[in-house]
Amino acid sequence: MSLVCLRDVTRTVTLPDGDDLHILRGVNLDVAQGEHVSIVGRSGTGKSTMLNIIGLLDTPTSGAYELDGVDTTRLGEGRRARMRGEDFGFVFQQFNIFSARTACENVEVPLLYAPGPQLLRRRSIAVDMLDRVGLGERADSYPGEMSGGEQQRIAIARALVRRPRVILADEPTGALDPDTGRVVMALLEEVARESNAALIVITHDMAVAARAQRAYELYDGTLHEVEDPSSLTHRAEAGHGSDEAGAEEEGEQ
Numbered sequence: 390m391s392l393v394c395l396r397d398v399t400r401t402v403t404l405p406d407g408d409d410l411h412i413l414r415g416v417n418l419d420v421a422q423g424e425h426v427s428i429v430g431r432s433g434t435g436k437s438t439m440l441n442i443i444g445l446l447d448t449p450t451s452g453a454y455e456l457d458g459v460d461t462t463r464l465g466e467g468r469r470a471r472m473r474g475e476d477f478g479f480v481f482q483q484f485n486i487f488s489a490r491t492a493c494e495n496v497e498v499p500l501l502y503a504p505g506p507q508l509l510r511r512r513s514i515a516v517d518m519l520d521r522v523g524l525g526e527r528a529d530s531y532p533g534e535m536s537g538g539e540q541q542r543i544a545i546a547r548a549l550v551r552r553p554r555v556i557l558a559d560e561p562t563g564a565l566d567p568d569t570g571r572v573v574m575a576l577l578e579e580v581a582r583e584s585n586a587a588l589i590v591i592t593h594d595m596a597v598a599a600r601a602q603r604a605y606e607l608y609d610g611t612l613h614e615v616e617d618p619s620s621l622t623h624r625a626e627a628g629h630g631s632d633e634a635g636a637e638e639e640g641e642q
Contacts, residue, residue, distance in 0.1 A: 390458060392587050393420040393443060393555060398452035400438050412438050414610035415452070422554065423585040425578060427598040427618070430607035436591045437559060439607065443589065444557045445473045457554070474502055478548035478586075480577070482560035484540045486532050486547070492519055493528040496547045503551060518546040522576060538569035542576065549580055556581050558590045562597055574600060595621040 400413040412435040420426050430436050441447040442454060445461060454461045456476065461469065486495045493515045500511035516528050522542040532540050541561065548556065558577060562570030574590075574597055581588040590601065598604050604618035615621065 391419040391455075392422045392424075392457050393418065393589070394453075394455040395419075395443070395449075396453040396455075398439075398442065398449040398454060400435065400442065400447070401450045411610055413442075413449070416607075416610075416612045418605070418612060420555075420587045420589060422587055423582070424603070425581065425588045425590070425601045427590045427592060427601035427604045428607055428612070429592060429595065429598045429604065429621070432593075434607045435610055436607055439612075440557050440559055440589070440591050443555070444477050444479060445469045474499070475551065476554045478551070478553035478556045480541075480544055480548045480556065480558040480561045482563035484532075484537075484544045484564070486540060486543050488532050491529050491531055492524055492535070492543045492546075495532070495543050496550050499547060499551050515546070515550060518550045519543075521580065522546045536569075537565055538573060541565060541569075541573050545573070545577060545580070549584070549586075552584055552586075554586055556586050556588045558588065558592075560592055561590065562592070562594060567596075570594070570597065 395416055395418040398413055398416040399411070402410050402412065404410055416439060418426075428436055428439065438447065442449055445456075448462060456472065461472070464472070487498075493512060496515035496518055497511045500514060503511070516525060519525050519528050522545055524539060524542050524546065527535065527539065532543065535543070541564070545561075556577065561577065562573055565573060577588060577590075578600065590597065592598050599618050599621035601618050604615040604621060606613050606615060
């Protein structure tokens with residue numbers, strides 16, 4: 390059974406002039422536990438909206454979204470918030486870490502909402518996770534004393550400290566140079582593999598997308614599976630980003 394299952398999901402918003410903007414149009418997606426999936430598409434095609442729906446930060450206008458067999462569209466906000474905190478880890482392009490807190494204190498934040506044992510052991514758990522991402526010796530350093538790659542590692546450690554079942558990464562390498570981006574992606578993949586978590590990555594970077602077991606392109610609000618994810622590497626080498634690709638494919642419809 391799929392861990393993440395979207396069926397005919399739509400998302401529509403009403404503009405100030407009264408017109409409807411259809412962001413997602415009948416999206417279907419299945420992601421199994423432990424699977425690595427990437428989603429590419431032009432800016433404004435609804436990638437972040439789709440990720441927000443999967444992460445229970447938004448709700449579909451119509452359609453069904455099941456998480457491990459539970460229909461999330463029927464849940465109250467309290468249950469959704471608990472699932473969001475327990476089942477998901479979020480990694481963003483902007484690291485969203487607290488500059489006035491040490492690396493360890495940043496990673497501890499999700500544990501402040503965890504049940505007893507994790508709350509009481511939060512420093513040791515956070516240090517263990519920082520060690521896992523190669524920052525064990527920087528636990529008491531502040532973000533301003535660290536490189537961009539190290540700050541993203543803090544964000545990854547924070548996202549994974551409660552051992553989520555689903556890791557959602559929105560442009561995780563967007564603020565990094567290519568070499569650091571490759572290191573960060575390898576780390577994300579390794580930690581996801583060790584915890585058997587599903588890894589869903591949204592990216593403009595075709596080389597990052599090509600690392601996934603399955604890849605999709607989102608354009609005109611619809612999701613299309615890429616037959617061979619490795620082909621995205623050739624597109625990246627040729628200098629064709631997802632913006633150009635989406636335009637070409639929309640022209641072919």
